[in-house]
Amino acid sequence: MATRLFEEKDHIALYQQFRFSPQQNLLGVIFSYLERKKTNSFQLAVDVGCGSGQSTLVLAKRFEKVVGTDISAAQIKEAKRASHPPNVDYFLCPAEALPFKDSSVDLITAFNAAHWFDAPRFLREVDRVLTPAGCVAVSSYNLEAEVHYKDCSEKLTEIFMELREQFFAYADEKIQRVMNGYKEIFDSLLYQDKKRFIDIVDKVPFSIAGLMGYVESLAMYQTFLKAQPEVAKALLQNTEKRFLEAMGVSSRDTTVELWMKHICILGCKNP
Ligand SMILES: C[S@@+](CC[C@H](N)C(=O)[O-])C[C@H]1O[C@@H](n2cnc3c(N)ncnc32)[C@H](O)[C@@H]1O
Structure with a gap:
C-alpha cells in the first residue's frame, strides 16, 4: 500500500523552503553514465516522486521535455506554483502507474x-516506458551526514547524530531500504547493465536556521512532532543552541556545510 506522508500543507511548505x-x-555520476549509454536522444526525462520539484528542475537544461510526477496532490500543486522553465511539467500519478507510452x-x-x-511494480513501469538504451537513476541520501564548520566539525557531527537518534525511532519501516543502501531495489532491477554506488559525497551549505528547517522537513521528524509536539520542538531548539555554542557564534544565519552521502543505482535498458 502507498505510504502517504507528504500531504499536509505545512509540511509541504517546509519541503519547498528547505x-x-x-x-x-x-x-556528475548520473549524467556521465547517461552520456556513455545514450548518446543520441535527450528528448524526455521523467522525475518520479518529484516532491515540490527541486529535483525535476536539474534535468531541464539537458532534455527537451521534463515531467515530474508525484502521488501527493499537495506536492504537485506546490511544484506547479514554483517557478519552472517552459519545458517542465508536473503530473499527479503513482510511481507504479506512469502515464507515458511504451x-x-x-x-x-x-x-x-x-x-x-x-x-x-515501479521497476516494471520503468521497463515499459524506457526507450531501448534508456536509463534509470534511483538515488537517496542517507542520514549519516557530517556537519562541518572550522575546527569544530567533529563536535557538530556528534550533535547532529544525537539529534538523528532522537527522531529516528519515528522513521517509517521503509526507511530501512535506505539504510540497506537500496540493495533490494538494486536486486529487483533486472538489467544486465547496472551499477550501485553507496558513497557519493556532496557538500551542501546550510545556515543553522536552514539546517533546522531541513530536519523539520523530514517525514520522520514530522511523525515525531505529531506524537510528541512539545518534546520535538524543544529538541530542535536545544540542538540549535548546542550548535551555536559549539561554534562560538550567536547568529543562526552562520553557514555550515552538511556532507551528505548518497546511494545511487543506475541501470540501462537493453538496446
Ligand atoms: C522525500 S520526497 C522527495 C522529493 C524530491 N524528489 C526531492 O528529492 O526533494 C518523496 C516524494 O515521493 C512521493 N511518493 C511517495 N510514494 C509515492 C508513490 N508511490 N508514487 C509517486 N510518488 C510517491 C512523496 O509524495 C514525496 O513527494
Whole structure:
C-alpha cells in the first residue's frame, strides 16, 4: 500500500523552503553514465516522486521535455506554483502507474523517493516506458551526514547524530531500504547493465536556521512532532543552541556545510 506522508500543507511548505536540489557530484555520476549509454536522444526525462520539484528542475537544461510526477496532490500543486522553465511539467500519478507510452522515456529518475514505492511494480513501469538504451537513476541520501564548520566539525557531527537518534525511532519501516543502501531495489532491477554506488559525497551549505528547517522537513521528524509536539520542538531548539555554542557564534544565519552521502543505482535498458 502507498505510504502517504507528504500531504499536509505545512509540511509541504517546509519541503519547498528547505529541501535542496540534487548536487554536483551525484549529478556528475548520473549524467556521465547517461552520456556513455545514450548518446543520441535527450528528448524526455521523467522525475518520479518529484516532491515540490527541486529535483525535476536539474534535468531541464539537458532534455527537451521534463515531467515530474508525484502521488501527493499537495506536492504537485506546490511544484506547479514554483517557478519552472517552459519545458517542465508536473503530473499527479503513482510511481507504479506512469502515464507515458511504451518506449517513450529516455531517462527516469527518482531522487530520495524510491524507498516509498512498490519497487517491483515501479521497476516494471520503468521497463515499459524506457526507450531501448534508456536509463534509470534511483538515488537517496542517507542520514549519516557530517556537519562541518572550522575546527569544530567533529563536535557538530556528534550533535547532529544525537539529534538523528532522537527522531529516528519515528522513521517509517521503509526507511530501512535506505539504510540497506537500496540493495533490494538494486536486486529487483533486472538489467544486465547496472551499477550501485553507496558513497557519493556532496557538500551542501546550510545556515543553522536552514539546517533546522531541513530536519523539520523530514517525514520522520514530522511523525515525531505529531506524537510528541512539545518534546520535538524543544529538541530542535536545544540542538540549535548546542550548535551555536559549539561554534562560538550567536547568529543562526552562520553557514555550515552538511556532507551528505548518497546511494545511487543506475541501470540501462537493453538496446
Ligand atoms: C522525500 S520526497 C522527495 C522529493 C524530491 N524528489 C526531492 O528529492 O526533494 C518523496 C516524494 O515521493 C512521493 N511518493 C511517495 N510514494 C509515492 C508513490 N508511490 N508514487 C509517486 N510518488 C510517491 C512523496 O509524495 C514525496 O513527494
